[in-house]
Amino acid sequence: MEEPRIATVRPVAENEATGRVAEIFADIRRTKNIDFVPNMWRVLATNPTELEVVWNALKTLMHPEAVGRTSPLEPATREMIALAVSATNGCAYCVNSHTAALRKLGASSSMVGEVLAIAGLFNMTNTLADGYQISPDVLPPLEDP
Amino acid sequence: MEEPRIATVRPVAENEATGRVAEIFADIRRTKNIDFVPNMWRVLATNPTELEVVWNALKTLMHPEAVGRTSPLEPATREMIALAVSATNGCAYCVNSHTAALRKLGASSSMVGEVLAIAGLFNMTNTLADGYQISPDVLPPLEDP
Amino acid sequence: MEEPRIATVRPVAENEATGRVAEIFADIRRTKNIDFVPNMWRVLATNPTELEVVWNALKTLMHPEAVGRTSPLEPATREMIALAVSATNGCAYCVNSHTAALRKLGASSSMVGEVLAIAGLFNMTNTLADGYQISPDVLPPLEDP
Amino acid sequence: MEEPRIATVRPVAENEATGRVAEIFADIRRTKNIDFVPNMWRVLATNPTELEVVWNALKTLMHPEAVGRTSPLEPATREMIALAVSATNGCAYCVNSHTAALRKLGASSSMVGEVLAIAGLFNMTNTLADGYQISPDVLPPLEDP
Amino acid sequence: MEEPRIATVRPVAENEATGRVAEIFADIRRTKNIDFVPNMWRVLATNPTELEVVWNALKTLMHPEAVGRTSPLEPATREMIALAVSATNGCAYCVNSHTAALRKLGASSSMVGEVLAIAGLFNMTNTLADGYQISPDVLPPLEDP
Amino acid sequence: MEEPRIATVRPVAENEATGRVAEIFADIRRTKNIDFVPNMWRVLATNPTELEVVWNALKTLMHPEAVGRTSPLEPATREMIALAVSATNGCAYCVNSHTAALRKLGASSSMVGEVLAIAGLFNMTNTLADGYQISPDVLPPLEDP
Secondary structure, eight states, X not given: OOOOOXXXXXXXXXXXXXXXXXXXXXXXXXXXXXXXXXXXXXXXXXXXXXXXXXXXXXXXXXXXXXXXXXXXXXXXXXXXXXXXXHHHHTOHHHHHHHHHHHHHTTOOHHHHHHHHHHHHHHHHHHHHHHHTTOOOSOOOOSSOO | OOOOOOSSSOOOOGGGOOHHHHHHHXXXXXXXXXXXXXXXXXXXXXXXXXXXXXXXXXXXXXXXXXXXXXXXXXXXXXXXHHHHHHHHHTOHHHHHHHHHHHHHTTOOHHHHHHHHHHHHHHHHHHHHHHHTTOOOSOOOOSSOO | OOOOOOSSSOOOOGGGOOHHHHHHHHHHHHHHTOSSOOHHHHHHTTSHHHHHHHHHHHHHHHOGGGGTOOOSSOHHHHXXXXXXXXXXHTOHHHHXXXXXXXXXXXXXXXXXXXXXXXXXXXXXXXXXXXXXXXXXXXXOOSSOO | OOOOOOSSSOOOOGGGOOHHHHHHHHHHHHXXXXXXXXXXXXXXXXXXXHHHHHHHHXXXXXXXXXXXXXXXXXXXHHHHHHHHHHHXXXXXXXXXXXXXXXXXXXXXXXXXXXXXXXXXXHHHHXXXXXXXXXXXXXXXXXXXX | OOOOOOSSSOOOOGGGOOHHHHHHXXXXXXXXXXXXXXXXXXXXXXXXXXXXXXXXXXXXXXXXXXXXXXXXXXXXXXHHHHHHHHHHHTOHHHHHHHHHHHHHTTOOHHHHHHHHHHHHHHHHHHHHHHHTTOOOSOOOOSSOO | OOOOOXXXXXXXXXXXXXXXXXXXXXXXXXXXXXXXXXXXXXXXXXSHHHHHHHHHHHXXXXXXXXXXXXXXXXXXXXXXXXXXXXXXXXXXXXHHHHHHHHHHTTOOHHHHHHHHHHHHHHHHHHHHHHXXXXXXXXXXXXXXX
């Protein structure tokens, strides 16, 4: 039976993955503590190098504990940044995925709304600052406190 | 003596502001606890309605205590979202302004980098999810916990 | 019976709105002269502050007569700007909503096309000007005529 | 004497243009009623096909009278759309150029601000509509009135 | 029988096209060597000037042989650029169309992935370079080798 | 003597790099065959994890030979995609850097123009396809030839 179309290419099924792809699929399930491989990663697996590059980047930044690292940002803060960026870009897959992740971390719909309201606000002020070509008045300090 | 050009229109000088504009300028200095009005607001003042609309939105969302409100987000989290959006849009004025604000709240350059790394990561994954037209696999729950 | 999913959060139904949200819902129906509250506002109502901020901004700029203001721009011109921005950002909800609003104001499909053709043209020239990093040759005059 | 760098490639000087490029340069000066060729066109002339494609599109849409056409939009409306798009994209060359064009058509700084305020507003609502993945409630009519 | 809705306006059917629109429809079928007119062009035909402007630009740049021109870029390279831009903008119609075109030119799903991986990578680095406001260290040479 | 400001944070000087950062700096010079570390990498080094994540991704995709990989794309094609994305985003650092890289690979200014013309064209058609909400007519084949 044909799986419904979920992308412009045929994603790699979990049970057909082999070698490096199968290892990364296992790492994704383990690291994210889920029992399936999300569409995103099954699609990226059609180019194993791409899968590896993106998973390495995401694992390091979003699952720092899995690489023995401590992030200066809380998990919910990281997902809020992800949601704000995805809303700015209008990416449907990403908005759904990061809203779900935020909810899993306990965020109410009101908190999701606060993130989006702030993302919306700064898309407005960005347009204004660029639309008037306003020069910076505040240069950030170069040195840490 | 002519002030150097800082925008495509001539900004309103603090000492020439009158009426509603002067009141908002005072509110900006008071609410932000600074002794000058940043370029952004002096430029928006060339259209007082625009100044009022944008200041009301920004004051409510970014200075909730000034309107008797409690935000579910920390001030630093709000500035991180602002920086992530501004980096995504490539807005020079905004990047400088929000980096400075984050620094004032105690963020090290390493923490600024963590915000930008995550913003960069999701600009990458947004491109991939949209570039493959990947269907959502996770719909967020509609109800709060 | 369950309403079909229309967003990542459960929108506020018109008949369950209370307090400030109910007042804004009534204001939206009155100001826009419609007999229902569009999805956008029902979704924003999940965070009443967000609803208030966005409605205040939109009411002031797009329904100036409702706040005792005269806009220098015609209603159709305002909707054309809205459509051009929404097309540039690729926002499906917004494109549908602003095309419908333009049509209600009497625009033919040919006029909609003229707006989009011009928006498309300048997305092309923006890419070229940025892609070559071209310096401005014309600085706008700072003073009004 | 070396001209200062104004782009990533060396623009074609007006007096070194020949053939089709010289003809288009003349057409630009005549159609726009100016006595110099703006940087944009001198840069595009480094690839004459690109110059021709972009000039044809811009001449047809922004100078309809020069091609014996009547546009359904006023010149100022067309420039407002151009400014709104350029502000959304943050294109410095384009913002300066279209603000100057609007000013030449008589727009006050307050009117420029009204255009930018509306462009900013819809960049905010676009982020919200996409950030919540809101379904359209209003489909525009397919037929003209 | 009503055709299903495919756009915000009613597209022009192939058999109802007349005059200049019919000529361009024929040119599209001939130049692209296909036996139908894609939705895009049928929609643009609701404003014949828009149809002509966009088709002229696309024919010249993407079908150079049809205008007696030699492009410095291979057809597959041109489609890769188209896909990278469409992925960056998140345009569904365009991603589908350019992926199909690339496939028709023989690209494997792995090659599509390589294009998207590189587009994703530079969306990430663009965010970082803009998010830190990094000054250029390498100015391209102005003269050709 | 103070180095001029090149970013919102103080970049790491080549001679002050230690440990993993020094190793990556050496790898950058070796892999890119240059005798200095570009600003981008010196800035990212303020957060070594970020430096490592971005360098790994870029090295793998843009310098495949350095990781024992064969890319399906030519070096010039990869740089063209980078330039098209950077032009679309309007990133000054990136446009300069990728134009310089293309030139180093032998591209004439006319070829740079061809890339930008195509990137501009598809930013135009993306706006049109999204601005009309056009449905795909061509779904790419899922299987490789």
